Amino acid sequence: MYQALLTRRYLTSKVMPLLASLAVVLCTALVLITWSVMGGFLTMLIGSGRTMTGDVVVQWPTTGFAHYEDFIERLKKDPMVEAAAPMIEAYGIAGMPDGRTQTVMIRGVDARFGEVTKYRDVIWWKPISEPLPRDYTREDPRLGSPELMQRLHAQGLSFTRTDNGVEKPAAVLGVEVSGFNRRDPAGFYTPRVRDRLLPDGGLDEVNVFLPSYGDITINVLPLDQSGGVIGTRTAKFPVANEFQSGIYELDNKLVLLRLDALQEMLHMQQAERVVDEPGTGALGQPGALGQPQGQTIIDPARVTHVLVRGRGDMGQRGAAEPLLERVTQIYEEFADAHRGEVPSVFLISIMTWEDLNRTMIQAVEKETALVLFLFGIMSLTAVFLVLAIFWAMVVEKTRDIGILRALGASRSGIVWLWLRYGLAIGLVGASLGVGLAYLVVSNINPIHEWMGRALSVQIWDPKIYYFLLIPNQVETPRAVLVLMVFVLSSMIGALIPAARAARLDPVASLRFE
Amino acid sequence: MGAAQPPLIRVTNLHKTYRMGRALVPVLRGVSLEVGEGEFVAVLGASGSGKSTLLHLMGGLDRPDATPRAEIVYRGVEMTGASVAALDRYRTLDVGFIFQFYHLLPELNVIENVLVGAMIRLGRLGYMRRGGEERDRAAALLDTVGLSHRLKHRPAELSGGERQRVAIARALMNDPSLLLADEPTGNLDHATGERVLEALLALREQGRRTMVVVTHDPDIAARADRVLRLADGVFETS
Ligand SMILES: Nc1ncnc2c1ncn2[C@@H]1O[C@H](COP(=O)(O)OP(=O)(O)O)[C@@H](O)[C@H]1O
Ligand SMILES: [Mg+2]
Secondary structure, X not given: OHHHHHHHHHHHHOHHHXXXXXXXXXXXXXXXXXXXXXXXXXXXXXXXXXXXXXXXXXXXXXXXXXXXXXXXHHHHHOOOEEEEEEEEEEEEEEEOOXXXXXXXXXXXXXXXXXXXXXXXXXXXXXXXXXXXXXXXXXXXXHHOOHHHHHHHHHHHHHOEEEEOOEEEEOEXXXXXXXXXXXXXXXXXXXXXXXXXXXXXXXXXXXXXXXXXXXXXXXXEOOEOOOOOEOOOEEEEEEEEEEEOOOOHHHHHHEEEEEHHHHHHHOOOOOEEEEEOOHHHHHHOOOOOOOOOOOEEXXXXXXXXXXXXXXXXXXXXXXXXXXXXXXXXXXXXXXXXXXXXXXXXXXOOEEEEHHHHOHHHHHHHHXXXXXXXXXXXXXXXXXXXXXXXXXXXHHHHOHHHHHHHHHOOOOHHHHHHHHHHHHHHHHHHHHHHHHHXXXXXXXXXXXXXXXXXXXXXXXXXOHHHHOOOOOOOOOXXXXXXXXXXXXXXXXXXXXXXXXXXXXXXXXXXXXXXX | OHHHOOEEEEEEEEEEEEEEOOEEEEEEEEEEEEEEOOOEEEEEEOOOOOHHHHHHHHOOOOOOOOOOOOEEEEOOEEOOOOOHHHHHHHHHHOEEXXXXXXXXXXXXXXXXXXXXXXXXXXXXXXXHHHHHHXXXXXXXXXXXXXXXXXXXXXXXXXXXXXXXXXHHHHHHOOOOOEEEEEOOOOOOOHHHHHHHHHHHHHHHHHHOOEEEEEOOOHHHHHXXXXXXXXXXXXXXXX
């Protein structure tokens, strides 16, 4: 009881405990702020890994596999599957209107791509009614000209563009691919003029808004069944729209083309083939060993990927595993039905979005480990700060301890006095720290902006992080954990001074000046 | 006269040696004494003669040398070999200390300083149940020593005499049988010391408490039942 009373009095009448509490406040707030922002950022990053792939991906790269429409039909009949879409992935070189070329990743997709992935959400040129959070002066070009935006949006959804009354298969580029978009610090893009370098050393100004009337040239290398290059194929595609996925790798490298057009370029479309088998023809025994001479057979169209989206949210770690198993079963049935024509279930690669983003997720896990490491260091700091301050307070209070012992207080009573004191300081400090962290994190964007304006510091550069706003949520379980850890740290810090206080010789303490 | 009754506390062959680095400093070398129930004994002696040391040992705040073996028997119970917990209880229930420098807890106000002993005795739950009664008793004690108007003051706001009267009230809070006062007026001027002494004696009288007072004050010695002189680590035989 005297412990409670003294704790209260020590807390309110001394500077030292205020310092100790302040130290705990700062440690707690620092950890919780870092963890909340980093954690929020990492959650966003992991979430973005699914943006352009869906939940489960079936792939047979390079040559692709046939009868994919049948596979998709089978998938869609399953209650676990929400949608499935075919896709071809290839690499190529894109030529820009200003003459620059760059290597790109090309994905051939059709409208179903939007059902499986978040593609429809990340189409950039579309009508918006509200400006981006930091676009105070409403300069985002998408805010004006709603008809144009409407049209571009439709183009983006269908992967076609109609020029002069002719509808053509079109490309949708990552918003950073062309170099024709300038990113404003507020996060929106404005078209920009570029220079074409001329051989005579001159410059030619190129001023096009790609989705309206820009074309890009796509060069691909069709491969034969063994992976050999058959030849190069070049085609010009109108740009239908652009997308911003939030993943730099994709926004800077990925070009979406209409599936049929890419299939055609890569010789993966449905094709007729004339079988000319000299052996059978020479023997003149048609039918005995197979097809007769000169028979036409149809090679079905192929894709390299089928993307599957599951029913319900598969954004949690491990949530896509059951779907993976189901898709594997369905593929097995599909492969049985097309025995000899499609890769067997043992060879085909079927992966969840997590498997696909393994490297990034591992990096994320490393960063989380870093946060936990910081957490540990800060807890230790709190322990040592409380320890140092309490040590000094025990010295200062030596005579009081002697007095209490003379009045009959036991050693354990004295230990409890200091532990309780540590608990009080931990509770006060950690609670205030959590409060402070809540305040800072929930206002982190205004604070950051203020820092940008007042001190010209920009820590969070959307050019680098690609998220417009800093995550500003404090998760309650995290707050509770941090609170408990720092209360505990304070008590641990108080433990050694408490033990020392209890072991003081009461007589010596009473003589202590 | 103390011998006529069964002694409240009997100290036999008490030795206490302090260690100063490598040197051994023998302070008490064979002190023996019996204090009867209700007796008031004054202990005189030069500064540094070991008077405080004797009180601390009698009050269970310290332990005598292991050899030669001493005996401190309180109400028939041997205390030198008692457990730590038993000594804690002994100090809580049976002993009331009064110090020369008051030794109040500076962060607590007057009544809280008096109540600390009760808090230690009752523990958290007990105190929560009986806190009201204890408060009344503390207030009554403070009233007896003439401080009823100072209950909420901090020790720093009181004069030396007032502080010592708070300390007396505190020492009596748990109704101890044995009061051990170490130069209770040693830090006070004569008139103040007189008033403090009056308060102490009045309270002792109420409970017929046994009291051992270490003092230089001839007034105190004059009012004691018995006066003992400590010199060279033993009591002088007068
Ligand atoms: N912890 C200690 N270590 C060494 N010497 C001590 C210690 N405590 C007391 N002394 C010495 O013991 C002697 C007796 O002290 P004390 O009992 O306070 O005497 P008194 O109260 O009669 O003045 C003194 O010389 C003092 O210096
Ligand atoms: Mg002394």
